[in-house]
Amino acid sequence: MAVLRPFDKLPMLNSAVLLLVGSDEEIQQKLAEAILQEKRNFNISIHLATSLPLPSERDHLRPRIDMVVFMIDIKSKYSLKNVETSLAHVDASFFLGKVCFLVTGVGRVNACSIETNAICKLADTYCSPLLFCELELEGIRAATAQRLLRMLKICAGHIPGVSALSFVLLMRSSNDD
């Protein structure tokens, strides 16, 4: 199927699935490994993709995706274009808290080629949280992995009383003041 839908498959017991979408595969791999190193009490599976739609041959093997993280490299206009075209292949109901934008490469200030305004506008349009990080530094990579892991836990429904939608609304109201 061409469009990614959040609730079209049954969830698996005690597990969560994360999908990372971004054009730089090396940095995706590093982030995925950092996430796997974090302590957790559930099974996790991380899918890495360069763009959407995902290849349809693997559809029947793929589990339900709990959270999608779009990775944008602030040094590459190509990665922003890639994410923008991929967004069209995500069902609207995903954006109720199950999508996050991750901007990488912010440590290299003199190599920025994307305006932060443009990305903030993108995140606002899609009502999703926006995180900035520099994945080439191990400490920040570990911190980002922890944040994403906690968000994934909420999106997969492992935290009773907190849903993905309520969490994202919490994050928004702290941004908008």
Next chain:
Amino acid sequence: MDETVAEYIRRTVLKIPRDEIKMMLQKWGFLSEAQLQTLNFHQIKDNISQDVVQLCEENSAGIKQAAALDITYNHIYQNKRMWSVYRMKKSGEEVEYFDIADFKKKFKQILQSALKNVTITFKEYEDNAIWIRVAWGTPYKKPNQYKPSYVVYHSQTPYVFISASVLKSNLPLLCQALIVASNYHDIREMELRSHSLNSLKDIVFKRYSQNFDTYTPKPLQRENVEPENADIMIIHENRSEKERIHRLNQEFFGTGPQPKLEFAQYRLETMFRSDPKMNVLDKKEPFRCLVKFSSPHLLESLKSLAPAGVADAPLSPLLTCIPHKARNFFKIREKKCLLSESFVSP
């Protein structure tokens, strides 16, 4: 020994890194092994060069020998100079026997009759390359040894590699001498320039690994019966896309190392196309623009763009055609037809 020659030899020796001086002097072959043994290569370079000049004084070195040392230095450090490629054309189809002595005689004749004061030095190397060093003077001034031009000619080919000195006015005379001496009737500069002489040779002699149109059948799509291994926690969704990019890269760039170029320059003489309502230069006059790609190793970096996720594969043909069109300077003009797309001038 002439003072200017002594100074020139001294300065040339100073250019050489200290660890390589002994090897360079041996390759030069002017000082005997016994003389080289007397030199102390562990002192500061200033002193080494003074000692070398002293020994050359004993052997009565002249400008010829000093020029030979310069050729040796530039042959080893050829990548410090910027080389341009020239192509010569024959008028008929006769395959003449190349006589090196005749070539040298004619070459010298032309330059010396025009300028009187030139220093011309020849050296042949194993790979059939003839290196020519020319120091330019005028009928009234002695040649300037510090700004020589270098020519590398492979006699079995119509290609000449020239590293001109700053004095560009002597270039036409140099070209004239080359065609007369080698029995060609025309010489033209190719749009190909680089620091790496070997890479230029690789490109024009077609010695790099090219993409031949061999049929590589796509691997059969295996049934996706992958064992559901619970240990595989990182799954790459776009493996077939990665393989496609790899295949395309191999098609365009071949599998071997690429020739080393430092830049590709595109001069645009196309019209600026904008919304006509904006009234900004739309199709009124050419938008003069120069696009230059620079890199320590341009072709390798182009090859790694798509795998690194920085560009789409396949790359624009304007970039991938660089080795087999043997050029890195391009002029892009408007295509004169209804579709008005740009095309590359031949």
